[in-house]
Amino acid sequence: MEQSSSYNKETIQHQFDRKCKLALQGEKIDYERHLSYRQKHEILFCELSKTEFWKLSTVDEYTAESYFLADEQFDVKIKNELLAKAIETLTERKKEVIFLSYFQGMSDAAIARKLNLVRSTVCEHRTRSLELLKNTMEEYGYENYR
Known part of the structure; x- marks a missing residue:
């Protein structure tokens, strides 16, 4: 068993x-x-x-990190503080040309028609504005890194 x-x-x-x-x-x-x-x-x-x-992926954008430039015609959000300060130093006409050209994507001829200017004048305003922006940004940038 x-x-x-x-x-x-x-x-x-x-x-x-x-x-x-x-x-x-x-x-x-x-x-x-x-x-x-x-x-x-x-x-x-x-x-x-x-x-x-x-x-x-996604990138969070905070309004505290952006700068808003606004007048009668434009309401522009700029992420770079240095660029925003430099644009503020421009005259109204130069600002207008820069905004229309770079933020609205308009050609010099279209800007000239809109502002009742000669196209070469618009080109000159844009060129000088860019020079002023560059110089201003270099000055501000230099001051910030001292």
Whole structure:
């Protein structure tokens, strides 16, 4: 009798071991299937191109970091403090030409028609304004880095 009870225990243990091994094999197959799916459908951030990466990202913009220049015609948001200060130093006519040219994207001819000026005058205003902006920004920049 003792032999059969020992035989039954051994048989039950073998059956249990077999079931455990089958369960682990099934888990292994499921895990490998999951890894294969992830490999086909997921991409690491380091493998993305810069354009793809920037499509997925966002940049917070805070109004405290922006400067608003406004008058009767324009309401412009400028992110660079140095540029905003430099634009403030321009005369109204020069500001108008810069705003129309760079913020509205108008050509010199279109600006001339709008402001009743000669196109060469608009070009001259724009050129001198850019020179003034450059000089002013260099001065402000130099003062800020002392």
